[in-house]
Amino acid sequence: xxxxxxxxxxxxxVLTILYYLPFVKKYQWVLLLAAxxxxxxxxxxxxxxxxxxTTIVTYIGAILLDRKNTIQEEYVKAHKGxxxxxxxxxxxxxxKKEKHKITFFCVFINLGMLIVIKYGSFLxxxxxxxxxxxxxxxxxxxxxxxxxxxxxxxxxxIGYLLDVSKGKCKSEKNLFKTALFVSxxxxxxxxxxxxxxxxxxxxxxxxxxxxxxxxxxxxRILWGFFKKMVIADRMKPMVDAIFENYQECSGFSLxxxxxxxxxxxxxxxxxxxDIVCGCSNILGIxxxxxxxxxxxxxxxxxxxxxxHITLCSWFRDYLFYPLSISKAAVKFGRIGKKILxxxxxxxxxxxxxxxxxxxxxxxxxxxxxxYVFWGIYNGxxxxxxxxxxxxxxxxxxxxxxxxxxxxxxGFQMIRTFLIISLLKVFPIANSTKxxxxxxxxxxxxxxxxxxxxxxFPTFKTEDFFCVGIGLLIFIYVSFKQEKAPMHESINxxxxxxxxxxxxxxxxxxxxxxxxxxxxxxxxEYAQY
Amino acid sequence: xxxxKKIAIRLVLIIVVVTVYDSIxxxxxxxxxxxxxxxxxxxxxxxxxxxTVFIGTSRVQRGxxxxxxxxxxxxxxxxxxxxxxxxxxxxxxxxSVAEENPVETVFLGVxxxxxxxxxxxxxxxxxxxxxxxxxxxxxxxxxDCCPMQEWPYITLYSTQVEDYFDFDFVEKNVEFKxxxxxxxxxxxxxxxxxxxxxxxxxxxDDPQVTFLEKKESIFQPSSVNKEKEEYFKKTIEYCKENNIxxxxxxxxxxxxxxxxxxxxxxxxxYYSGIAEEYEIAFFDFNYYxxxxxxxxxxxxxxxxxxxxxxxxxxxxxxxxxxxxxxxGEDMNKYFMDTCPYYVAE
Numbered sequence: 001x002x003x004x005x006x007x008x009x010x011x012x013x014v015l016t017i018l019y020y021l022p023f024v025k026k027y028q029w030v031l032l033l034a035a036x037x038x039x040x041x042x043x044x045x046x047x048x049x050x051x052x053x054t055t056i057v058t059y060i061g062a063i064l065l066d067r068k069n070t071i072q073e074e075y076v077k078a079h080k081g082x083x084x085x086x087x088x089x090x091x092x093x094x095x096k097k098e099k100h101k102i103t104f105f106c107v108f109i110n111l112g113m114l115i116v117i118k119y120g121s122f123l124x125x126x127x128x129x130x131x132x133x134x135x136x137x138x139x140x141x142x143x144x145x146x147x148x149x150x151x152x153x154x155x156x157x158i159g160y161l162l163d164v165s166k167g168k169c170k171s172e173k174n175l176f177k178t179a180l181f182v183s184x185x186x187x188x189x190x191x192x193x194x195x196x197x198x199x200x201x202x203x204x205x206x207x208x209x210x211x212x213x214x215x216x217x218x219x220r221i222l223w224g225f226f227k228k229m230v231i232a233d234r235m236k237p238m239v240d241a242i243f244e245n246y247q248e249c250s251g252f253s254l255x256x257x258x259x260x261x262x263x264x265x266x267x268x269x270x271x272x273x274d275i276v277c278g279c280s281n282i283l284g285i286x287x288x289x290x291x292x293x294x295x296x297x298x299x300x301x302x303x304x305x306x307x308h309i310t311l312c313s314w315f316r317d318y319l320f321y322p323l324s325i326s327k328a329a330v331k332f333g334r335i336g337k338k339i340l341x342x343x344x345x346x347x348x349x350x351x352x353x354x355x356x357x358x359x360x361x362x363x364x365x366x367x368x369x370x371y372v373f374w375g376i377y378n379g380x381x382x383x384x385x386x387x388x389x390x391x392x393x394x395x396x397x398x399x400x401x402x403x404x405x406x407x408x409x410g411f412q413m414i415r416t417f418l419i420i421s422l423l424k425v426f427p428i429a430n431s432t433k434x435x436x437x438x439x440x441x442x443x444x445x446x447x448x449x450x451x452x453x454x455x456f457p458t459f460k461t462e463d464f465f466c467v468g469i470g471l472l473i474f475i476y477v478s479f480k481q482e483k484a485p486m487h488e489s490i491n492x493x494x495x496x497x498x499x500x501x502x503x504x505x506x507x508x509x510x511x512x513x514x515x516x517x518x519x520x521x522x523x524e525y526a527q528y
Numbered sequence: 529x530x531x532x533k534k535i536a537i538r539l540v541l542i543i544v545v546v547t548v549y550d551s552i553x554x555x556x557x558x559x560x561x562x563x564x565x566x567x568x569x570x571x572x573x574x575x576x577x578x579x580t581v582f583i584g585t586s587r588v589q590r591g592x593x594x595x596x597x598x599x600x601x602x603x604x605x606x607x608x609x610x611x612x613x614x615x616x617x618x619x620x621x622x623x624s625v626a627e628e629n630p631v632e633t634v635f636l637g638v639x640x641x642x643x644x645x646x647x648x649x650x651x652x653x654x655x656x657x658x659x660x661x662x663x664x665x666x667x668x669x670x671x672d673c674c675p676m677q678e679w680p681y682i683t684l685y686s687t688q689v690e691d692y693f694d695f696d697f698v699e700k701n702v703e704f705k706x707x708x709x710x711x712x713x714x715x716x717x718x719x720x721x722x723x724x725x726x727x728x729x730x731x732x733d734d735p736q737v738t739f740l741e742k743k744e745s746i747f748q749p750s751s752v753n754k755e756k757e758e759y760f761k762k763t764i765e766y767c768k769e770n771n772i773x774x775x776x777x778x779x780x781x782x783x784x785x786x787x788x789x790x791x792x793x794x795x796x797x798y799y800s801g802i803a804e805e806y807e808i809a810f811f812d813f814n815y816y817x818x819x820x821x822x823x824x825x826x827x828x829x830x831x832x833x834x835x836x837x838x839x840x841x842x843x844x845x846x847x848x849x850x851x852x853x854x855x856g857e858d859m860n861k862y863f864m865d866t867c868p869y870y871v872a873e
Contacts, residue, residue, distance in 0.1 A: 515687035
């Protein structure tokens, strides 16, 4: 059962009816937990052992960490002004070390499972290659099917443990409530990455039925289906046709393919997000937003603040900040000051942290060298643009280009779109070699050809109309949303206009959407 | 309560709009050649009177004429076969017909290759679904045989249209649907014959044979899909429980194909086994004594399907064989122990 299936909609409808029954009110969270596990099983995960282990480890770890925080607080409170400051400081340091041990142990188990299941084969394959034993990756315990959503719920759990460790939130004393936080069904397969501090009050309290929530939720679900079925699913065969035959395609066709894939992936992933956020809204639980019109970004760094926002903020809060103030970063900073110009030297700790982050982000997506390259490529561009920023500012001043100039902003957006489209050679190819061949062809065998077969392979006339109309609406809505939330504008419309919009959108899905089940499938990001 | 009313009104509005829209699209885009409209008109006319049913795949749909059979046997018959009809579809379609009609005999033609296939075409399910009169039967078929993912495609015609922007087609299609020719069915343009029978060729005795495909021998009893076999047996059991006589028919295929396939014997043995197990009649027309002269290549529109001329001949032969069978005559006068093409070799 995927989120875009009728089965899911029926499942969700039944859940919503049960959820708002008067006698269920107190136990809404229990129902959500049961629904999450049922959904997880129906989505194809019959082996629940990994998510259960993660939940138990997270639950115990959080309680132990919280206990340490309480012990420390009580100790400080009882001895403040009595014991010397140094002694209190030493005590805090001791507790900190103990907390580190607990955190390390829990993260080791949770992350360890992810590494063994998702990266074991990749790591052993590479070790085997180094030592001339090609079949090392065939070890039976490494051949476990990767459980759906493991990359998502592992990071969500680790984030929670780190928050408790830092005292940002209290631990949850109920194991089943922790289980719900880890497995909450709208976010388990593709995110967003929620924080316990935000989610706990929404998940564990009772919600009254609200027609406004239902209306807003349905709007988002409808919009999500429109993006997924009219744009993403229609474009998929064309993108597949280009990259399945990349050897025969010119660099020009491949570059176009990368651009199409950027649009397809955005429509697919943001469509998914709209559907799950809409569902969660109906249940009265607001999820974090994951997209903010990324194609309006004027730089790659801004793009990553608008695309997969919760993943980026996770890496920023739990990896970037700790790394940039770590001992190693400070050490690198000192070395940088000696050998680099001051404008760059001050960036060295950030560069150090960014390098590790982009490597990790690449590996988080998939255990393969092409994603390592993808991470390096992202990191290099962002670091280079950071280092070159002073020069860019100088050039802009010399050429008298103003940042608010619409034309210049347009240029920046197109430039960013091209960069992120080029980055797509890594996820779209089926191997590292394939990615590098595609890149080579784009740069050295460009051969611009404007025929329909070269620009839009497999695209029929009706596909042009369907995707064209879909994209026009998509772009219009994006521009409107950049100024104000679209649902607010719709809600201000009279009933007839509002319902005309909904019905037209629904009929457009029926008319232009892809329903042939041979062509539709799950979502692109579910593979991560 | 106020909210429930509000939601209910909106749900009804959505359902009404979608239904009206789907009906309009159906009228505009469903090709006039599509046999389902006429099939359903004929079904409605004959509902409650059907005594004989032909069911199976396109070979039956194009190969057996109910009109001729009615003349030969003095019965009221209907052809319920559809392209690529799978056994679960056959079962549901047959039970839906049998519940509303005094069905006495069923001629069941199973295409051997469909007993093997794992890839069930959604399109074939649409054809079965559309031939059901009752919404309860439709729902039962959807729940029992179709993954939920396929439901919108099967139930809504607007999701099946391949090209919404072919306005020339729409114009011609609507124009023809409004014409008298369409209503009276008196035209060479319509390939629907009567009582569910459909024939591809316009003319009645088109002598041209088009060989569409060549297939290698694939039928092996061990590779029969267990689920399909279960439905095959379930269909026979359903008939027996309801005192409906089942006649298993293997439709004739062209000589070219018989020679190429080489697995006609395997297919015959498999069906004979089933027929013996359930004590039902089995007429294998690839073992028919006069196969070569009666069903030469001129009687086919392609390797697997009889043309209209071939269908007329075949229906008469089938009626004659069935009458003899009912009279307890020796079937050896019609059938050999092996395929005549193999003897000729």
